[in-house]
Every structure is written in C-alpha cells, then in structure tokens.
Amino acid sequence: MSDNDVAPLETAFGVDHHVSRAEAPDRPAQDGGPEMVQLLNPEGERVSHPEHDAAVEALTDEELRGFYRDLVLIRRFDAEATALQRQGELGLWASLLGQEAAQVGSGRALRPQDYAFPTYREHGVAWCRGVDPVNLLGMFRGVNHGGWDPNEKNFHLYTIIIGAQTLHATGYAMGVQRDGNVGTGDDDRDTAVIAYFGDGATSQGDVSEALVFAGVNNSPVVFFCQNNQWAISEPNEKQTRAPLWHRARGFGFPGIRVDGNDVLAVYAVTKAALDAARTGQGPTFIEAYTYRMGAHTTSDDPTKYRVSAEVEVWKHRDPIERFKRWLTTTGRADADFVEAVEAEAEELGTSVRRRCLEMPDPPGTDMFDHVYAERHPLIERERAEFEAYQASFEEAQR
Template sequence: MTTSDFGPDLVEVFGPSQSDGGPELVQLLTPEGERVHRAEFDQDFSADQLRGFYRDMVLTRRIDTESTALQRHGELGIWAQLLGQEAAQVGSGRALRPQDYAFPTYREHGVAWCRGLDPLRLLGLFRGIDQGDWDPREHNFGNYTIVIGAQTLHATGYAMGVQRDGAVGTGDPERDAAVIAYFGDGASSQGDVNEAFIFAASYNAPVVFFCQNNQWAISEPIERQTRIPLYQRALGFGFPGVRVDGNDVLATYAVTQAALQRAREGSGPTLVEAYTYRMGAHTTTDDPTRYRLSDDVETWKLKDPIARVEVYLKRNGLADEDFFEAIRAEADELGVRLREGCRTLPDPNPLSIFDHVYAENTPELERQRDGYAAYLDTFDTEAAR
C-alpha cells in the first residue's frame, strides 16, 4: 500500500460502531486463527516473522505473570499488568525502526521488550530502588510516565524537534524518524492528550498516538468516557484515525507500520485505537471483580492474542512441537532470571535521592540532605544499643 491510501478519509471505509469492535475493526487474523485480508493494510508475513511475534508475546506474558507473582510475594511494591494486551504492544513495538522513539505509560512492558530493554530494569522501578534507571537514548524508549497522559505532550514536542532536525520527509529510510506515544482509553479524557492532538495537528508533527483501549480506565468503562469510537475523535483535530483489533498482532503491526511511515514521510499525525481488553487488574492494588462481570472476561479469553497465532502456526505447518517446547523452556528460563534477579537487586543509598534534583546543589538542598543523613544515623545508633 502507499501512504496516500492512509489519508483523512480512511475512516469512510468503515461501518458503524458496535460494542464488539464493529465492522470498522481492521483485522488480519481472526480469534479462531484464520487469516483474513484487508486491501488497505494487507501484507505477506514470513514464517520467521510469525514465529517471532509468537515468541515475543509468550515472553512478554511471562514477564507480566512473573512480575505479578513477585509483587504478591512482597518483592515489588506494585505492578501494572498487561495480560491480554500482548498483541497490541508487540505488534506496534515491532513496527518501529531503530531511529523511531517511543514514549510509554507505565504498562508498555511488551514495547520495552521489543526495544531491547532488559525487563530487570523495569523491576527496579516497581521495586522502588530507582526511578527507572535505563538510558532512554540507548533504546529510543522513554522512561515510564506515571502522570496520566503527560507523555503524549512529551512525544509531540519530541516529534516537533525531529521535524526541525530535518529527519522527516528526506526519503532516506535510515534517517527519517517517527515518534509513537502510548496511552490508554482513560487517558483520552485528560486535557494533556487533547492538547497534544492540537499541537500535533497544528505543526503536522510526525507522531503516532497509539491508544490501547482495554475497555476500562481503572473502574470506569469506556461507555462513560466517549459517545463515539475513540479513533473517530482524530477527525475533529484534523488527522486520520483507525481502529485495529488490538488482539491481532498482524493487524496491529500492519496498521502501526503504515501510520509510522506516514509520519516519517511528513504527512503528520495519526491516531491508532487498538481495541483490546485488560484481562487482569489495572494494577496489583486493584480488584476488578468489584466493577466488571466475569462473563466479559471469559468472552475475551476466547480472543486471546497468543492462542490465535499458535493455532495459525500449527494449522499451516509453520511450527512444530519442538518450536513450542523451546519457547516454553525459554519462558521458564526468563522466569527464573527475573525471580533471582529481582531479589538480588541492590538497595539504593537513601541519600541518592538528593543527587539529581539540580545540576548543582543549592544551600537549601544541602541542609535538607544533612538533616536527612542525621535522621538516618539515629537508626544505626539505636541498633547499636
């Protein structure tokens, strides 16, 4: 396809919205593992690509389940689960080129995996021993953002900088860059997100807004946040939007790839709504049984993003049992490494919290540091008695 096919009138090929995603949903692999074709986004996927998607999703899910278990055992202070959203994250993450830049929320563990970030670096943040100690420049993957929706403004500003650096529309695939901003359906109600849409549209910034609509903003259902499908909001700001089956890794990859390329060529922003479902809790402090029906969860389990790829691989003879056994073994090894690595992460020096407040410490900050150090010394004195 050409990016001219991905213009503002793209939504006209879709039908009316339905509660299950509707006919406007871009899908290339059904929940039953059957391949379907959409002319706007269709492409051939190699067996290696398909097996790679499967591996990424299985290992991402293992990161999630192990981290949840670590939190339950008191090893992490909190954990933001992504169960059920693996395809949305892996599909979009693998569509990125090395020079592209991703701005995550606090749940993009699958994108972090695709960008080559060691998941132990994520655990340090949730264990409370650092503030997220990876170098964003090393993987072109920003620090996790706790403030809901704030990263969309960061991403838009960064994209405007990329534009001014002349890294957009040159025709050089090694130079042209795009930015992707992840956020959830709940964040779409935040002023920051809407302001980011305005700036991106006004300056034609090379940014893709990737909304993982998992149906719940903590305990608020999507029906209380919007009267229209989220992707249709983009037209009000003057750029295209598209809704994709967020449990379909192939469709998510293809749609995100097209949106990113559109940005790199200088055609401006796109809103991608990945229609998915949070099968777990919002975080490990949340109890979803208090506000949603178990029947809904069971329905969405039938749309599991990993299961449909596994069925497709087996049905078409693209992977044998040795492959699946090797992936299971790799997941087990990853689980062991995460458990052992988390428990051996070094505790931070409590005084290090003062080290990065200002480039040069102020007298007031020095007094605060000295006072806190004296307070900590009292614990050593009491222990020695």
C-alpha cells in the same frame, strides 16, 4: 434540541444515543465494529485486507515466529512480576495480560531511530526496544526511578501521570521536525515518534492538548491508544459517546481502529502510520481494540465492577492462542518450536525472579542526587540533615 436536530451528528459518528450498551450488547462496543482492521480472526484464520496484506506478506517465517516468542515471553514475565508483587517483593504492578499483541505488534513496527513514550504498562514495547525486563521492576520495587537509559533504547521512562507522555511525545516529534529528520528519503534518518496511552487517558486534557499541537504542526507522531474497555473501573460508555478513533477527525488527521488482539493487524496498521509520519504526512491516531484480562493494577479488584461473563468472552479472543493456531496450521511453526518457546519462557521467569531479589537497595542519599541539574543549597542542606539523621542510628548502636 429535538431528535431531528441531533440525528445528523449521530449518523456521522456512528453513534446512537438512544440505545445503550446494556440494551444492545452486540453493537460495535462489543465486537469492534465493521470498520475495525483485522487480519486474523479469533479462530486464527487469515482475513484479507487490501490496504494491509502487503505488510504481513513481506514478513519472513522467522520474523513471524519471533512475534510468537515475544508474545509468550512477555506474558511469562508479566505473570512473574505479578507473583512478585503478591509476595511483597514489588510495591505495585500494572499487568498487560491480554494486551500482548497490541504491544508486540506496534513495538516491532518501530525502527531503531524511532522514539517511544510509554505509560506504565508497556512491558511488551519495552521488550521490543531491548530494555532488560528486570529493569522494569526497579521503580516498582523502589530501588530506582526507571532503571534504563531512555536515549540508549529510544524508549522513555515509564510515566505514571495519566496522559502526560502524549505531550512529551508531541514535543519530541516537533523537535524531530526542526532537526530535519522527517521526509528526507533516508530510511536510517527519517524518524517517527509513538505515544502509548489507554482509553481512560483520552479524557485527560493533556491528551487533547497533544492532539492539538500534533495536528497543527503536522508532527511525525503516532498516538497509540490501547482501548482495553476499562479506565480502571469506568467502562467506555462512561467516557465517550463516539468511538475513540473518531477523535482524530476533530484535530485534522487520520484515525483508525485495529483489532488489538491480532498481532499481524496491529503490526501492519502501526507500520503504515509510522511510515506516514516519517515521510512528512503527519500524525495518526490508532485505537487498538483489546481487553484488560486482569486488574488495572495489583491494588485493584475488577470483580467489584465487571462481570465474569465478559472476561470469559474475551478469553476466547486470546491474542497468543489465536496467533499460535495460525502459525501451526499454516506450517510456519511446529510443536517443537512451541515447546522450546515455553521452556525459554520458564527460564526467563526464573531468571527474572532471581535477579529481582538480588537488586541492591540504594543508599538513602540517592534521593537528593537528581533533583536539579546543578547543586542546589536547599537540597544540599536537606542532604546534610538526612545524613546526620542516619548517623544518629549508628551512634545509638555503639
């Protein structure tokens, strides 16, 4: 195939395979590209967007201050969880550092009846759904399998298998359709589903299958991809030639890229996508262009595969500092408010640490309780063997 043969395809998708990211560091891979929706620039200045201004203008100052509180508190929680892991109190932790705006903005766009399917990093979305942050630690501490009732919060348990939750979300959305809870015009009934995943997950077959089923069924699901630039140690250019949001075209529904470090833009774009899903307009693929400031998990060392200069660039795009600058310069928040939130964050950190350390260890037999819905002879035999094994230690101590 000649260059002339591939040129039209590249033009359509905005991709130039002749130029690598290393050769052209200022291309869209670095800044998100001109197509990226942004309402606050990195300097904290308001940027107008005709399609999404109205959603932000409808927010009250109290709601906007609430966004800031969410951002600060969830970052403080995340820092405490990381410290707990480093001190041996958690087996593992997946930090959201740098991705707070993507999670808070999208989480606050959800209605109570909507259902969210997370990965293992959506601590900010969990916060927005009312999940006690300490419950997020149970699985990583090894004392439970999740710690909250998914149907109480409409927030599914964390999914460790990469991409599997997109199939769960699509199936749930197809069920919502069949229950008649889409396009009724009742704001308290019409339901949308949102599936969270990272850029690396888009390479998984499960995600493609979910996109197929969502597209052909016109299901009320939003696919929310947090593109944090790194699938563990693999950069974007090792995963895809085209921008991730273009994936939606091949499955027959809209895709959009939003500045994932801009909480206002994320809120507005996600709200529009969820509204479309609830009214029967089908799925949307959102690519939240952000950056993972820390390690993939606490078992990872990012200095092995990325340069510190890249991290420094993204520090200047910090989602919390950007939003704080806009709130304070526009008079929507003052120094007293900022200080009060910081104090609340420290109280949260102290409380999380104390309550984490107070978590009781479950009895060993708990591992047999929820393997099957009903009692199973094999499991009961294994339970009896385990109980006899434990009893042998008690006898030895007598």
